[in-house]
Amino acid sequence: MIEEVLPALFRIEIPLPGSPLKSINSYVIRAPDRNLIVDTGLNRKECLEAMQAGLRELGVDLKETDFFITHMHADHFGLVGRLVTDTSTVYFNRLDAEVFEAGGWSGWDAMIEYAGRSGFPEEELRAALHNHPGYKYGSEGVPRLTILEDGETFVRGDYRFECVQTPGHTRGHMCLYEPAKKILLCGDHILHDITPNIQCWSDKENPLEDYLASLDKVYQLEVDLALPGHRSLFRNYRERIEELKRHHRERADEVLAVLGGGPQNAFQVASQMTWDIIEESWGRFPIAQKWFATGEAIAHLRYLEERGKIFRTGEGKAITYSVHPDAVHS
Ligand SMILES: [Zn+2]
Secondary structure, three states: OEEEEEOOEEEEEEEOOOOOOOEEEEEEEOOOOOEEEEOOOOOOHHHHHHHHHHHHHHOOOHHHEEEEOOOOOHHHHOOHHHHOOOOOOEEEOHHHHHHHHOOOOHHHHHHHHHHHHOOOOHHHHHHHHHHOHHHHOOOOOOOOEEEOOOOOEEEEOOEEEEEEEOOOOOOOOEEEEEOOOOEEEEEOOOOOOOOOOOOOOOOOOOHHHHHHHHHHHHHOOOOOEEEEOOOOOEOOHHHHHHHHHHHHHHHHHHHHHHHOOOOEOHHHHHHHOOOOOOOOOHHHOOHHHHHHHHHHHHHHHHHHHHOOOEEEEOOOOOOEEEEOOOOOOO
């Protein structure tokens, strides 16, 4: 499905088969000099076909097209390697690029080790990994990337885009702001119909803290229309940011309440949180959903830990958390 959002700015809806996200929004700016495609889809046949059909309909020649990818996740980045031509520039952020440079898949080993320490059952770990779309449908080789820094600007046709770094959903996530048109291409930083997933798989990071700071950072932008990476475009920009902040405060309080029952690891905490999923019990959750849920529980646990609301207990490598006696609210 193709929609002209603004003059020369189009949205192609790329299907994500089997994913609860359903589809990804790829934005195409048609310009006399070079076209720009923002985000691409997974590296799989269904995405490639939808993209090619859309570009054909728009008369976009990939030889005259560059790319901007908001973040490293496979549903945004995975297909770009199949679309680039010899003349394409792929714009990307430094921190996510460093993850690719560090060897890509080697990062999975550290994640798996951390998931094990967080109580994720050993036998389910490999299954979770092999079902992970980032593992199955990631880019085959990373194309040459041109790094853009926070605050840098570039022009495409009538659009002058400003890069806004918004760490949280990933370490280097970047949005594109067009101040004259009052639009924000927000990737997975702000979504309207679903809550962006904030995950943590490391003791060195505190992505929820980063995410909330990034929400505050973009709150002051004048935005009439937000163009997110998934689902519907929206106009109630500041209201949505406030909703997301409220959501995470409530989630953090929920985690504190769960921990009120005694020391627990992240997997146990996740199993008692409320999830927006049809399965009636945690035991019946698909493994991939348990993975995302545990990652999200860890993001809230790390946030509460850094705020001094909870602390680690237990022995050895296993990570177990307890509530600080005087912690009441997040
Ligand atoms: Zn994402």
